Amino acid sequence: MTVVIIIGSGILLISLFYYILFFTGNWPKKADFNIQFDVVRNLCKVSKSELPQSINILTIATGKLPSWAVSAGDFSGSGYNIEFPCFQIVYENKSVIVEVPFNKYLYNKFSFKQNYFQDSFDLMQKALLEADIIIPTHEHWDHLGGIAQSPNLNEIIHKVILTPEQIKGPTIVDAEFPNHFLSQISPFEYKDYSSIAPGIVLIKAPGHSVGHQFIYIQLQKGREFLFTGDVVWVNRNFETCKNRPWIASKKRLENRHQISHQMKYLYDNFVDNKNQKIVMVSTHDPKQHKEYIDKGYINEGLNLN
Numbered sequence: 001m002t003v004v005i006i007i008g009s010g011i012l013l014i015s016l017f018y019y020i021l022f023f024t025g026n027w028p029k030k031a032d033f034n035i036q037f038d039v040v041r042n043l044c045k046v047s048k049s050e051l052p053q054s055i056n057i058l059t060i061a062t063g064k065l066p067s068w069a070v071s072a073g074d075f076s077g078s079g080y081n082i083e084f085p086c087f088q089i090v091y092e093n094k095s096v097i098v099e100v101p102f103n104k105y106l107y108n109k110f111s112f113k114q115n116y117f118q119d120s121f122d123l124m125q126k127a128l129l130e131a132d133i134i135i136p137t138h139e140h141w142d143h144l145g146g147i148a149q150s151p152n153l154n155e156i157i158h159k160v161i162l163t164p165e166q167i168k169g170p171t172i173v174d175a176e177f178p179n180h181f182l183s184q185i186s187p188f189e190y191k192d193y194s195s196i197a198p199g200i201v202l203i204k205a206p207g208h209s210v211g212h213q214f215i216y217i218q219l220q221k222g223r224e225f226l227f228t229g230d231v232v233w234v235n236r237n238f239e240t241c242k243n244r245p246w247i248a249s250k251k252r253l254e255n256r257h258q259i260s261h262q263m264k265y266l267y268d269n270f271v272d273n274k275n276q277k278i279v280m281v282s283t284h285d286p287k288q289h290k291e292y293i294d295k296g297y298i299n300e301g302l303n304l305n
């Protein structure tokens with residue numbers, strides 16, 4: 001009898017553990033995350049000619065995430081394609097690069113690899129040399145590894161904007177910056193919102209990492225974008241209305257409370273809001289990027305001199 005109770009309890013405990021690891025991820029009923037777009041737009045009040053003209057995208061690599069890693073309890077199929085792009089914000093006389101994915105050396109350590117495009121990485125490096133500002137949404141290797149591993153690190157480091165949270169965070173180490181380089185960057189400190197160039201505003205959004213931020217961009221012709229980094233990797237979470245599974249968050253030291261509230265906020269205000277004109281851009285979702293390229297919102301390829 002005692003043996004039966006012990007085995008039964010063991011099975012129950014293992015099932016509970018498995019359930020917590022893979023299945024828990026409900027969103028809150030109401031989001032505690034919010035963006036004051038009146039404040040954000042106020043920070044963009046400059047003459048139209050100063051605003052950026054267009055946004056370009058270039059994919060450096062692709063991958064495929066298993067469905068169970070994307071959305072809690074999703075064992076639906078073969079997985080979801082992702083991509084690792086950089087975005088070039090183009091002004092009349094300057095440019096800003098958002099997201100700088102990893103080089104081949106770091107990419108080879110990524111568990112869910114598909115294809116790596118060395119030519120694109122080389123073009124991105126050229127764009128970094130020509131850019132005026134370089135900024136990632138957060139401090140993970142697939143967003144700044146191409147800075148840390150840049151063959152031109154000396155030439156570009158002074159243009160890189162990193163916050164104190166990003167520099168001191170526990171995950172930046174994966175990008176393998178040479179030690180002395182991170183200490184050369186003066187941390188860019190801000191509270192809630194900050195404009196870093198005409199029409200570009202940073203919005204604090206910690207959760208996926210301690211230094212995670214959104215980037216709002218307003219173009220000359222009036223179209224607005226909200227780059228939401230890695231709150232979701234692909235839109236699947238907006239179909240299931242679930243967070244990532246606990247096992248995926250644990251690996252990245254995520255704050256699941258903050259992520260759940262951000263997902264719920266984006267769902268209510270963007271996915272489920274037909275009046276929303278601001279274009280939400282997730283960094284890794286190839287389907288979404290293709291839709292925006294087809295609609296003419298963003299352009300494929302980089303402008304290089």
Ligand SMILES: [Zn+2]
Binds near residue numbers: 140142143230283284
């Ligand atoms: Zn990422």
